[in-house]
Amino acid sequence: MSLKEFAKSGHLPTLITSFLYFDVSFMVWMVNAAMAPFISQALHLSPMQKGFMLSVPVFAGAFLRIPLGLVAEIIGRKSAALLGMAITIMGMLYGFFFADSFTSVLILGALLGVAGASFSVALPLGSGWFPPKYQGLAMGIVGAGNSGTILAGFFAPSLANVYGWNHVYLFFAAPVLIVMALILFLAKEPPNGSEHKTIFSPMKVLLEKDIWVFNLFYYITFGGFIGFASFVPTFIADQYGVDKVSAGEFMVLMGFAASILRIFGGGIADRIGGINVLTIIFSVLAFSSFAAGLMPSIKVMTILLFIMSAMMGSGNGSVFQLLPLRFPTTKSISTGVVGEFGALGGALIPMSMGYSLQTTGSYSFGFYFYGITVLIALLLLLFVRKKWTSSWVGKGGRALPLP
Numbered sequence: 001m002s003l004k005e006f007a008k009s010g011h012l013p014t015l016i017t018s019f020l021y022f023d024v025s026f027m028v029w030m031v032n033a034a035m036a037p038f039i040s041q042a043l044h045l046s047p048m049q050k051g052f053m054l055s056v057p058v059f060a061g062a063f064l065r066i067p068l069g070l071v072a073e074i075i076g077r078k079s080a081a082l083l084g085m086a087i088t089i090m091g092m093l094y095g096f097f098f099a100d101s102f103t104s105v106l107i108l109g110a111l112l113g114v115a116g117a118s119f120s121v122a123l124p125l126g127s128g129w130f131p132p133k134y135q136g137l138a139m140g141i142v143g144a145g146n147s148g149t150i151l152a153g154f155f156a157p158s159l160a161n162v163y164g165w166n167h168v169y170l171f172f173a174a175p176v177l178i179v180m181a182l183i184l185f186l187a188k189e190p191p192n193g194s195e196h197k198t199i200f201s202p203m204k205v206l207l208e209k210d211i212w213v214f215n216l217f218y219y220i221t222f223g224g225f226i227g228f229a230s231f232v233p234t235f236i237a238d239q240y241g242v243d244k245v246s247a248g249e250f251m252v253l254m255g256f257a258a259s260i261l262r263i264f265g266g267g268i269a270d271r272i273g274g275i276n277v278l279t280i281i282f283s284v285l286a287f288s289s290f291a292a293g294l295m296p297s298i299k300v301m302t303i304l305l306f307i308m309s310a311m312m313g314s315g316n317g318s319v320f321q322l323l324p325l326r327f328p329t330t331k332s333i334s335t336g337v338v339g340e341f342g343a344l345g346g347a348l349i350p351m352s353m354g355y356s357l358q359t360t361g362s363y364s365f366g367f368y369f370y371g372i373t374v375l376i377a378l379l380l381l382l383f384v385r386k387k388w389t390s391s392w393v394g395k396g397g398r399a400l401p402l403p
Helices: 003-008 012-029 036-043 047-075 077-098 102-116 119-127 132-163 165-186 201-207 209-240 244-272 274-292 298-326 331-360 364-389
Strands: none
Touching: 003 132, 012 077, 012 102, 012 119, 012 132, 012 165, 036 047, 036 102, 036 132, 036 165, 036 209, 036 244, 047 077, 047 102, 047 119, 047 209, 047 331, 077 102, 077 119, 077 165, 119 132, 119 331, 132 165, 132 209, 132 244, 132 298, 201 331, 209 244, 209 274, 209 298, 209 331, 209 364, 244 274, 244 298, 274 298, 274 364, 298 331, 331 364
């Protein structure tokens, strides 16, 4: 495969602007996580309140993915993207003017969920122009927008330290507005963009058994990433006594590893098959999460978090190499469903970490809980492998040749 051939096979401006849409949306979605030590200190939050505060944006983003995916099916992906960004800007203004208590921060977290829901629009918008053999790479490029975690972790703590955490919301509204203009003028609706025109027909995908398998897999990869990335500044500050600005840099580390490897995961899955890639990823993730639960030194923990993030990022790309091959005619809604349930699982991680610390005095249980679910997903993958490769996907999870 040549990059030139890939670029010519689809609409590159739509792919690029879809990546930017997902990138700035992810940045906004993670802004509270990046500033959690500042917010927690200002509002005097308990460990469980910290976990709940960080779970609300993740839960809201997950909950809104199916509705936004349905909107994309009905009004088009480009129009849904513009609508989502407009609501996101309104949420940023609410954070600047009104977020001054635990309750108002929870309300803000719910509004930030609209940015998190961008997943169910950005991926099918950007990849909709590309043929099946390039779906993994196209999805991986757009999905690399989870690099917005890097932007949130790098800029939000420093800005909060200088200007105060409320002002960060106003700063972060500006790039969303710029990308909104780029989508408006450069992006084009994919030719298969409006697959359904009614609300209920796309929901039939929920009756498919395979969609629930993908839901679990995406909880492991994306849910794991968003859950741990959103909690890592709080975890590092509490566990190792790192200052608030430096703790935010650990989010940068996780975002960098996951974003770069997401493209690689999608591309390598196109070549050797998503099933093969996920088998390796789940094995490494299980080992790493149990090792992290031992609460090693900060140097070892940094290495483990980097490995976990890299595996999660690669897994994100691999899952979405397989998903459009299984559901080729309902890409937006299947993307929204899997994205929703994956992120819903991710909301459990900050809560389990906060619960673990408050009830046992250690964060170990949160890592062990995740590791157990990874092992369950690995066993399920081995179980469905033969059925999938004898029906809708090729050996190892590669795309079947076009007739």
